[in-house]
Amino acid sequence: MMIVKLKFEETLAYIIPTYINCNNWDADFKNLSDVLFEFGCENILVVGDCNARIGKEQCLEFNPTLLASGLSAQRKAMDNKVDRNGRRLLEICNTVSLTVLNGRCEGDKDGKHKFHRGTIATTIDYGLGAGIWLNRIKNFEVQDFIYSDHQPITVSVHAGKNISEENSGLQLLPKLYWNKRIEKIYNLTLNQQIIEVNRATICSTNGIEFLMDCINNAAKPLQQKQKTGVKQNQWFDSECKILGDTSFRWLRRVKKTGLKEDMTNYSQANKRFKELLQHKRATYYNELAISIATVKDSKSFWGKVRKLNGTSHIKNAKLDALELSKHFERILNNSIHNESLSYEMPIREMSELDTTITVAEVKKILHKCKDNKAPGEDRVPMEFLKYASDLFIENMTASFNYIYNSGNVPDSFRKSIIFPLYKKSDTKNPENYRGISFNNAIAKVFASILNERLQEWLITMHC
Template sequence: MGYTVFWEGKVPEEPHIHSVGFAIRSQLVQQHNFAPTAINERLMTDRIPLTQDKHLTPISVYAPSDEEKAAFYNQLNHTTQAVPANDKRGVVGDFNARVSKDHRQWEGIIGHHGIGSCNANGQLLLGLCAEHEFIVANTLFRLPKRQKTTWKYSQSKHWHILVYVLTKARNQKDIRITRSMLGTDDCWTDHRLLISRLNIKTQRPPRRAPGSILRRRFEYVRLHNPQMVRSYKEAYERHLVNPVNQASVEDHWTTLRDAMTRAAEETISFARKKHQDWFDEDDETVSLLIEAKRQTRLHLKNQLIKSSDQRDLRSFYAATKEIFGPTRSSVGGLKDVDEATIITDSEGILLRCRTHFENLLNDQANTPSDLLRITPQDPVHHWMSLLDSIQDFNRALKRMKPNKAPGPDNIPLELLTHGGPELKNRLMLLILKIWEMTPPPSDFRDANIITIFRKGDRENCNNYHGILLLSITSKIFAHFLLDRLFILARDVLPESQCGFRPFRGTIDIIFCARQLQEL
């Protein structure tokens, strides 16, 4: 995970002897649009949103050790006073100061585990802490001395604390640990990094983009109950208004879709998410339930093996979800077009996927402009323009496979098959309107794209396979066209074409090719 560095230093003409800054995780910067404020080359502040309408205001400092320290502490005092009173605040940085271990004299400011003695800069620092009710977090934890000190004096080789973490006394419980990071002694440096872990949580971005539509699946399994089917038909007829006189196909389809949706919401409702049960292993009252759960898992395991042997994929995956639970895979980031920049925010990932599939599905074909003119034309078949009947609609409806994910209209096949003759007649009337050269509804032309990871790098869009979820009603209309094209294909396609044709296969062609090779 990358970090974004914000820093402020002297102008290029002056010596680069000191600066101040923040290193914030790039994902947090993109989610909350962080923009730290640099007061000068020694002070920088930021405001981080937390949960429950709270904020954290960290102040990064690099204090001077010469005659400029009076002006520095004066500026730091004004900066601390400007922080809202309800914010959690903290001051972090190199103060070039040494506070003592006299916790009795500085009660409530220095903890019981300080080291060394106090110098002049330490007096200024402790005065600032007393004025703003700060506590020195470095002195709160009982640690070895080498895990407290941050700087080694080159002449005496003694280690001291110069980097401090200051926080309000009321927020002391938020600090889990403050200690030096060991392992840098071999880098030939006289400084150690200081780490302070806080028990706080930043505000999470919304899981759904603003303005997005929440699509929930209907519990269409309840339609296996005849009583529920009758209730659904009655609710559908109650919500349905007569769409025959509607001028446009879009209004006709919207009326049918809304009636089916409201009827399904009243009768079968939406499917609920199932969470795994939690048991306390030390509680004797639930021991029988735990044993029953184990027996259920054993039964599901046997069912899983049986479904695998019978090649029943639906039962196989249903049993898998019951045993292991649904798996949720999230994309940590996607590479941009240049394959160098990593996109981590949700809106950027959606935009990158949209651009990828637009380029993939809208590829420009390099066909000559006079292709239709030079292609031999078959005679016009007038029988292809004849309208279908309700019997053709019922046959196409029976050929549809159940338990399929719906498209943009969120209407599953079960709502169509259990809607009764009135719904089927009105859907047939809608298809006849579309057949008479009328543009289809927008739900028939749109589709939801679901990405499935294949293999390779998860940050590469080319390693994801896009699945289009189309409207179920539009698939019924597509079956009408497919039936006519199959009849026409018998006369147009050559005898050698066996792929994607009923009662034929490429195995026969391969067998013939091998027989010819053996001759």
């Protein structure tokens, strides 16, 4: 049985995800009981499918902890039945001081049904809390969900000042998302930002930082809220959405009225919806498998294979973040000390390499840059530079020339996000991963300009 450990400030707390199989209920329930008896910690939250019905039982009028937490002492429940499994669940709850959260928390004051199948609506999914969890529960909400007979339970908690987690690290800034539709208003706002910045500031050590601030100030107000939750499959089309919305409407009506007629309508609508999903999915993957035979290049072939097989990420790899960080630090920062550099005397100047960087050079590089590439630590994708206004590119060129002539490279050019890519063998061993670096887009543009100059010079010199 999996147990999740959290730390609220200095207090340890635990979450036990639970599924008690109705076909093996006694054995599964015994396993849960043994864990609760042997665990020896009062700060426990049990959440999951218990396949038990407890009605409105467990009134805790004289529980001072519960009263102090603001939770209701008397539970409410739309499902009034108490069955044999429910009585045993209540017995273990009372024995180890677990409080049933259903029907007494904000978000579920009425004790909504958690299970809908056909004309049957019951509650068999529960949240059971003790100790610190009773004071931390902020919201206990039953979500609308038509893809399963069980309705998801969302438990929100007050985190406090700090939550300490194993393998914690620095949080990345939110990624900016480019959309061609925002290009015009983005550039108007960007120009206003640039005009307010002194040219001397651009041509200084902090020039790149000011330019990126201008991009963020212009782009962030234009960001649309990214959709979260269940990601729709490519075969999920408008027809699926219409039937899904219909099923959702009947589900909400069932929860509101509880009428048998509404339950029947919901059951029929949900059945049609699931049959359509099954048909769409089968058709999509059959057509995709057939299309693999017609591809003309390896890129298209592997793209279709990935669609067919799904994600290739390594799941459940218990890899320590600190060890992984030390591994990459060790292989990327070798302690090699070079002697002081010596130059050929007299120093030779090459106009092809030493000349001022031009706006034309920058635009040429930007034109070659590809869209939809992962950003670096600043979380600004290449599109925000590639499609920026001429005024911004002119100022970026001036900042590049300051860096080139002074030799003062911004700290941000030295930083990157390293993504560990699994190679082989033991997934817990950091040595079995190689790193892919994601550099800031503006640093890549500057490096590409230097690379382009060197390549052209070598061709000219017939090297």
